[in-house]
Amino acid sequence: MAEETEGLPSRTDFSAWYNEVIRRADIIDVRYPVKGLNVWYPFGFALRQHTYNLLRSLLNRDHEEALFPLLIPENEFMKEAEHIKGFEDEVYWVTHGGLTPLDVKLALRPTSETAIYPMYSLWVRSHADLPLKLYQIVNTFRYETKHTRPLIRVREITSFMESHTVHTDWEDANNQVEYEIELAKEFYRELGVPIIISKRPDWDKFPGADFTIAVDAVFPDGRTLQIGTVHHLGDHFAKTFDITYEDVNGEQKLASQTCFGISERSLAAIIAVHGDDKGLVLPATVAPTQVVIIPIIVGKRGDEILAAAAELEAELKAAGLRVKTDKRDMRPGAKYYHWELNGVPLRVEIGPRDLDNKQLVCVNRLGVKTQIPREGAVESVNRLLNEAHDQILEKAENHLEAHLKHAETVEEANEVLEGNVVAVHWCGDRECADKLEELTNSALLGTEIRSKYVADDEGRCIICGKPAKPALIGRSY
């Protein structure tokens, strides 16, 4: 909350840029004295609120929000073998109540399957109880041993949206998987963040899932960030936690389940994908302030201008816009830089010339300047906000397209891998994937790619030459 106003590192040095923007734009303070636990500043928290309100509004179409406990007893946590294996080395344990050692250790949830599913076992009795679709937005804890990074890799995930659904059969659960993929797409479209959807290789799926569909964003440096996952859990957890129902014929059947997660990494994506050398570029859908009014106070007309600004602010607010008027005693230029750092989508200037001409000067966050008549300002501002959103989405799309390369051979892949994600063909064998990862020093991100930039065509495996499907390789955060 101490703003410096000059010398933001260039975004080409992404790490330095990211750390500075997160701090200077009042998103996150990393100085909390525990590794991987960070503090949300009010501004960052407001951005989080708007983003999660959007997510809630999408989920509430077919889910209900609930809340399960943070602590999970060891015996429940240890029930599902694969799940344990996936998480055991990164779980925090509560071992004492005061000075007394606990008989049953309690895990801080790294994710909540084992907290929720014992309850689902009690709640699901008949086919009439299904489908059951709940979600919660909570903090989860993972003892990360790798380098932590605000919003990207943290030990307390403060904003984990996890959806857990229960269905009568595998097919119905699979439809839910598709539905949730569409939901994620809509969410990220609203944020202007282009995504790549793919199926994670088997060895990289969620521990205990049939398969995992991942949503990735491509960062300025060409590395990918997983910003959402949808898992088809099959009946693995239903078996373990005894989630059964009586079907129409009176038979007991195992349920089929999905889960779906999105975290504050979605905010990391907004920041990283849209930001520029001046700071944040926020989509109007979630910007805490959508419009900032800058009164240009010159000479003796100050009061007149402030009154005009107040009137405009009231008018825009009445139309439901999030508006602020910056009346501080600063040079206008300094204010422009300030609000640009904070990513405000649209700036409206009102000065003596504008009063005389009955107009307003609008500049969007990408620097596009427009003069609008004072009359009908609400409609004009809304139009400009929509245009601004289209512009940042287009810019982000262009970036994604530019960083998606194709390669037929390992040599070609190595030539274009630096700073890019690369589509290759892969036969599906683990051995070939291992070899490919080793030869290219990258990771196999996924197959069954859903992206207009990657054709779903047959080819020859880049390693063994057998018939193969497209796969993506790259470096991830």
Added chain:
RNA sequence: GGGGUGGUAGGGUAGCCUGGUCCAUCCUAGAGCGUUUGGGACGCUUUGACCCCAGUUCGAAUCUGGGCCACCCCA
């Protein structure tokens, strides 16, 4: 997982090797006053720090040990 660098005021730095005259310094930071205001204003006044815990010592930002935290590079 492996290696490296570092922690001094809101931010950026110097000092550390060689312990003490160290009241350190700069600012894009904060406070106050005045003049200003169509792309980062100016003047004056002023505020504020040696990551934590032990140890060595008459004396530690500085040396020793441990811890915590941050950042960078490689697998």
